[in-house]
Amino acid sequence: MAFLEVPLYLFTQYIYGENSWEPLARVDSIGEQSDIFWYHTELNGLPERMTDEHGEVVWRGHFSTWGETERESVTGFQAVQQNLRFQGQYLDRESGLHFNLFRYYDLVGGRFT
Template sequence: AQECRLGRSSSLYIYSDQGSHEPLARVDRAAPGEADEVMYYHTDVNGAPEEMTDGGGNIVWEAGYQVWGNLTHEKETRPVQQNLRFQGQYLDRETGLHYNLYRFYDPDIGKFISGDPISIRGGINLYQYAPNPLSWIDPLGLKCGSSYEQARNKALKWLEERGFKAERVNIGKFGSTRGKPVGMTTADGKTGFRIEYDERSGAHINVFSGKDKGEHFLFDASESIVTKLQKLFDLPSKPQRPIS
């Protein structure tokens, strides 16, 4: 995404994955004859920016939030105009509201200020942001869902408790993913994960450790996005788990 300012430089926002709304970096494009600057986001568990650092690792902006996104503090070491908030949200500093594409969100009350565009078909609480802002996101202002990053972090926590190390590429066994990378396993192939998509569960991460099968860690993404995520594990430097 790109932000253009009247009479000033523009900013290009780079996100952590295809289809993700969690910011990774911002490239400030300067006036002709001046060098561009890259700054990096450091986010909390739900993808909201907590710090921004420059190329030398120096903090140029930092903030803290209460549960529903209103600030407890904000500090700049120089003007950087950092306005990203919860995933998909952009702060309007004049009103204090967060632009959330289809609706405006009020962090002081933890709700949207207008009703759901699809009325009660979206649920009986027309102004609700999400049941829990730590494990749910609503980047479009239409429906809440878990992000890939949140599902990945939950899956890794489950795996690390069972001694997981990403040592071998996990290869799909069935359907369109047969013979293709879908995740990672330990060297012995007994503990690992698969990123998958099916009509019943949608996008999800399967985890396993021997006979111990974990839950499906669901996230909000299309089948094409899942395919792109699977390609991240096409790692020639790593051995592949054989198809049994």
């Protein structure tokens, strides 16, 4: 299963486990050049960190029990933004809500909107 994101000139493809929403990898492409990033997740599928093709950590996230971002850090050469959260959730940084296919989840209020 794959989810595609196309902001301006960057083409991003997410690779998930078979019959799962757990992310395995992300491929960022600009023209002919591609970079692959590997997800390292907690048991519940929440991404903890991302590494590049050389095994260097490029993103690390720390979350509360309910998935609220407590701290994010970007390291290494590339400034990588990572928006996947709990399985099936995508962070909308503009609103602060988590998108769940057909509705948004508000972490602060603890409810779907």
